[in-house]
Amino acid sequence: MTSSPEAGRRATGGSHPLHPEPEHRVADPGADFIEDLTPEDLAAQWEEERPPAAGPAANIASAIVVTALGVAGTIGSIRLGLGSPAEPEPGLWPFMISVLLVVLGIALGLFGRNVLDAEKFSRSSLQVAAGLLSLVVFTLLLGRIGFEIPALLLNVVWLRFLGRETWRMTAVLSVGITVAFYLLFVSALNVPIPHLF
Numbered sequence: 001m002t003s004s005p006e007a008g009r010r011a012t013g014g015s016h017p018l019h020p021e022p023e024h025r026v027a028d029p030g031a032d033f034i035e036d037l038t039p040e041d042l043a044a045q046w047e048e049e050r051p052p053a054a055g056p057a058a059n060i061a062s063a064i065v066v067t068a069l070g071v072a073g074t075i076g077s078i079r080l081g082l083g084s085p086a087e088p089e090p091g092l093w094p095f096m097i098s099v100l101l102v103v104l105g106i107a108l109g110l111f112g113r114n115v116l117d118a119e120k121f122s123r124s125s126l127q128v129a130a131g132l133l134s135l136v137v138f139t140l141l142l143g144r145i146g147f148e149i150p151a152l153l154l155n156v157v158w159l160r161f162l163g164r165e166t167w168r169m170t171a172v173l174s175v176g177i178t179v180a181f182y183l184l185f186v187s188a189l190n191v192p193i194p195h196l197f
Helices: 005-012 031-036 039-049 056-080 092-111 125-145 148-162 167-188
Strands: none
Touching: 056 092, 125 148, 148 167
């Protein structure tokens, strides 16, 4: 009496040596689609999903804003006093940054008019504005109530409301970052910034 390959598999509880069973793999619905895409297809897909370009007018407006900020910072820095590289006064470092802003703003105005890579302003651009506003508030509060509370609040705003982290992660990271900065700049480096403790 002869036995079929199926009967042999049932008897041994495994696959027949001449007819091995195919391996079972977990199907990934997107794997075949990704593997079928060529680099050109991916580039075309990214180009379709790309936000609309801001255009030359927006680049010129950005250049004007950056240049104006640089000029205002330069004037304010000179009023604070520049000093010398050997004996710098409070306005020297802001003066260098402000001059750099002026140079970058002029360069953007001259060479960025035909650049279309900048994204058009949208609702997501409000996050950048909110981040900038939070830095301004942080700077204003720093001289009034010290370093610790504004730094903690800044971390909460950036992590929870801008970064969409959970409240638990926001609390842990905010406290940890604030303590780390305090230990580094106040305790270790003795940087003369206003602080409570």
